[in-house]
Amino acid sequence: MDKSKFKYHPFYCEENIWHLANEIVVQFQQSFVLFISSPHEIFPIWNQDQSSGPEEVLFWDYHVIFLVYENQWKILDFNTLLSFPENAKIYFNQSFRPEHVYHFIYPPHFKFIETDTYLNKFSSDRSHMQEASGDFLKPPPPWSVINQNLKPNFSDFINFNSKKLGEILNLEEVLNFISKKQK
Numbered sequence: 694m695d696k697s698k699f700k701y702h703p704f705y706c707e708e709n710i711w712h713l714a715n716e717i718v719v720q721f722q723q724s725f726v727l728f729i730s731s732p733h734e735i736f737p738i739w740n741q742d743q744s745s746g747p748e749e750v751l752f753w754d755y756h757v758i759f760l761v762y763e764n765q766w767k768i769l770d771f772n773t774l775l776s777f778p779e780n781a782k783i784y785f786n787q788s789f790r791p792e793h794v795y796h797f798i799y800p801p802h803f804k805f806i807e808t809d810t811y812l813n814k815f816s817s818d819r820s821h822m823q824e825a826s827g828d829f830l831k832p833p834p835p836w837s838v839i840n841q842n843l844k845p846n847f848s849d850f851i852n853f854n855s856k857k858l859g860e861i862l863n864l865e866e867v868l869n870f871i872s873k874k875q876k
Contacts, residue, residue, distance in 0.1 A: 694777060699771075700712040700718065702834035702835070704830075704831040705822070706758075707758040709757075710811075711726075711839050712836075713759055713769060714726060719853065721763050723761070723762040724805045726761070726808055726811040727760055727804065727806070728755060728850055728851060729753070729756045729804075730801070731791075731799050731802055731803075732800075732853065735754055735799050736800070737790070738750070740774040741753075741769060746774075756770075761778065766871040768780075781871045782872070784865065785868055794853065796864070801864055804850070804853060804859045810858060815846065815847075816838070816845070818838055818845040821847050
């Protein structure tokens with residue numbers, strides 16, 4: 694799969710994944726959109742294109758990826774240095790390094806959101822990417838905001854104190870989940 698064939702805009706992973714899921718969801722037996730963050734609203738991740746290489750850790754406040762199943766679980770992450778798609782077990786082990794000290798200090802959490810729920814309910818006015826002055830921290834995508842007929846609800850999706858939109862798992866639980874489906 695060639696990721697350059699899909700809509701992409703830097704620093705707007707939630708919108709990139711929405712467009713990707715909207716375009717390819719029918720190809721897969723099962724899929725989830727995963728929001729990643731931590732109780733500290735910061736987590737370490739490796740193998741990201743914003744780092745200087747695969748061994749350099751990068752800290753995000755949140756990230757969004759697409760988990761799909763067709764004979765095995767795979768991850769689609771526009772920002773990974775790994776393959777697109779990548780085997781989910783490889784992706785999680787190479788991206789989150791459970792043996793690293795940062796993993797213990799800022800453990801990542803993963804909110805599993807049913808793809809249909811995400812496609813139909815997600816709406817963002819991009820205000821989370823704006824300063825108090827209204828200036829954008831990073832330039833917004835050229836396309837219209839998603840589901841603009843809905844009240845903006847980005848904060849509901851990134852809220853890891855609520856299971857309202859999806860189940861929240863730690864890395865070990867995610868690895869158990871993908872291992873069971875791959876048998």
